[in-house]
Amino acid sequence: MLTALWVAAAVAVVISLPRWLPGRVVALRGWVFTRINGEESIPVPGELVGVDRFREVYSHPAASGRSKGAALSDLFWYWLSPGPEMHQEHLEAGERYEAVALTTRRILSVPRARIEELTRRCVTRALEGTAGVVRLRDLMMPAWAEFSYELVFGEPCPPRARDLIAGNADDVVTALKCCGLRHMDRRDRLTVYLLEALPRVRHELPAGLTAREQALYLQGAFFNTAVVQMSEATAHVLMALAQHRDVQARARAGDDRYLDQVISETLRLYPLFGIAHRITKGDIPLGDGVTIPAGSVLCFDYPAFHRAGFPDPDRFDPGRFAPGHAPIRELNHIPFGMPGNRPCPAWRLAPLALRVAVREVLRAYDLDTAASHTRSLPNRGPCLLTPLDPGDPAGVRRGPGRRLTLLSMRFRDRWEDVWRSLVQLVLGTYMVWDARRLRLCERHFSHDAHPVR
Numbered sequence: 001m002l003t004a005l006w007v008a009a010a011v012a013v014v015i016s017l018p019r020w021l022p023g024r025v026v027a028l029r030g031w032v033f034t035r036i037n038g039e040e041s042i043p044v045p046g047e048l049v050g051v052d053r054f055r056e057v058y059s060h061p062a063a064s065g066r067s068k069g070a071a072l073s074d075l076f077w078y079w080l081s082p083g084p085e086m087h088q089e090h091l092e093a094g095e096r097y098e099a100v101a102l103t104t105r106r107i108l109s110v111p112r113a114r115i116e117e118l119t120r121r122c123v124t125r126a127l128e129g130t131a132g133v134v135r136l137r138d139l140m141m142p143a144w145a146e147f148s149y150e151l152v153f154g155e156p157c158p159p160r161a162r163d164l165i166a167g168n169a170d171d172v173v174t175a176l177k178c179c180g181l182r183h184m185d186r187r188d189r190l191t192v193y194l195l196e197a198l199p200r201v202r203h204e205l206p207a208g209l210t211a212r213e214q215a216l217y218l219q220g221a222f223f224n225t226a227v228v229q230m231s232e233a234t235a236h237v238l239m240a241l242a243q244h245r246d247v248q249a250r251a252r253a254g255d256d257r258y259l260d261q262v263i264s265e266t267l268r269l270y271p272l273f274g275i276a277h278r279i280t281k282g283d284i285p286l287g288d289g290v291t292i293p294a295g296s297v298l299c300f301d302y303p304a305f306h307r308a309g310f311p312d313p314d315r316f317d318p319g320r321f322a323p324g325h326a327p328i329r330e331l332n333h334i335p336f337g338m339p340g341n342r343p344c345p346a347w348r349l350a351p352l353a354l355r356v357a358v359r360e361v362l363r364a365y366d367l368d369t370a371a372s373h374t375r376s377l378p379n380r381g382p383c384l385l386t387p388l389d390p391g392d393p394a395g396v397r398r399g400p401g402r403r404l405t406l407l408s409m410r411f412r413d414r415w416e417d418v419w420r421s422l423v424q425l426v427l428g429t430y431m432v433w434d435a436r437r438l439r440l441c442e443r444h445f446s447h448d449a450h451p452v453r
C-alpha cells in the first residue's frame, strides 16, 4: 500500500514538472548569475529611481558609459564576440563611435518603397514551400540575413553568405538565451567572408578602422544585431497573432494602421531588450540629498517600464495604441530605446520592414499555436502555418488533424520547457563563469589584452 502511494506521488510530481520546474530553474539561474557577477547594478525602475523618473535618468547626460566599468559588460562581450569592442552598442562615446554611428545611419537611410520591396522579396523567398509546424524565428532568419546583406552590399545575397550570416546570428542568440554554447568557428567563418567582401560594400566604411575592425563592425551591427532583432520581432508578432485569432482575423482584413497597433502592443509586452545598461560618468542628483554616484551601473528594465501605467498590463490589447488614446510618446513605451541616449538607429526602418513581413505571412497563411509565448522566446516560436485558399482567404480547414497537431505541439512545448530550463541553468552558469574568467571587456580597457574573443 505504502509503495503504491509512493509511486502515485512520484508520478504526480513527474506529471506536474512542466507546471513548476521551469519557473524555479529560471529563478535559480538568476540567483547563480548574481552570485557570479556580483550585485553591482541599480535596477531602474527600482527602489532608488521610480517609474516616474525612468526617462529622466535614462536621458541624463551622465548615463553615458556603455561598457567600461561594469562586470556585466564581460558577459555581453562574451556573447557578442568576435569583435565586441567594435560593436556599435558597446563602443564608448568618442570619435570612433561617431564614425561608426554615421556609417550605420547612412546604410539604414533607405527610401520607404525600397525597404518594402526588399522585405517582400526576402520574406516571400523564405516562405516558399513552407507549410505545417515551423519555428518562426528559424523561418525568418534567412530572410533577414538576405535583407541585411542587400542593405550593406547593394546586391542580392548569395546562398553561401545567407547561410553564414544566419549561422552567425543563430549562434549568438542561442548563446544569449543560454540554450547553447557559443561556437566561435561559425562566427569566425563569417568574419573571414566579410574581410574578403569588404571591397564590394556599397557604402563608405568608418574611417580610421583597420579592415578587420570594419568587418567586425559590420558583423556586429548588421549581421548579428539586425538579423537577431528582426527575426525575434517578427516571431513575436506572429506568435501574438497566432495566439489571438480575433486579432489575426482583423489584422488580415484590416489596414496597416491596425497592424501597427498590433506591432506596438507586441513590442510593449515582449520588448526585445530585457535590460539595457549604462555606467554613469558623473553624479546624477535625484534631489533630497540623494545621488547616483559616478561609476554606478544602471540597469534599465524594459519589461517593468512597459508594464507600468497600463491598465491590466499583461493582457495583449492592440487597442491601447488606437487613435483616441494617449499619444504614443506619452506612454511608457520605448521599444527602440530612449531618443536622448543612443536609441536604435533602425527605429524608422524596422517597423516598416516588420509590417511588410507580417503582411506577407498573413496573406499566405493561417497561423495557430499551442506553444507558450514568453519575452525571451527560448522555444523559437512553434507555430502551425496552414496555407490559405487564395480564392477564400477566410476559409481554413479546421479538421481533427489540426487539433491533433496543436495538441502534440502543446505537449512537446511543455516538456521541452522542462528539459530546456535545466540546459539553460547548466550552460548559463558555465558561460557566466567563463565570461568572468576571460574578462574580455575589463582586459580590453586595462590594455593587457590579446585580441578580444
Ligand code: HEM
Pocket: 088, 089, 090, 101, 104, 221, 222, 225, 226, 227, 229, 230, 233, 267, 272, 273, 276, 277, 334, 335, 336, 337, 338, 341, 342, 343, 344, 345, 346, 350, 351, 354
Ligand atoms: C524590431 C527591431 C529592433 C528593436 C526592437 C531594436 C531595439 C533596440 C533598442 C531598445 C536599442 C537601445 C538599447 C540601449 O539603450 O542600450 C537598440 C540599439 C541598437 N540597435 Fe536596434 N532594434 C531593432 C532592430 C535593429 C536593426 C534592424 C538594426 C540594424 C543595424 C539595429 C541596430 C542597433 C544598434 C547598432 C544599436 C546601438 C545604438 C547605439 O548605441 O548607438 N537594431 N535597438
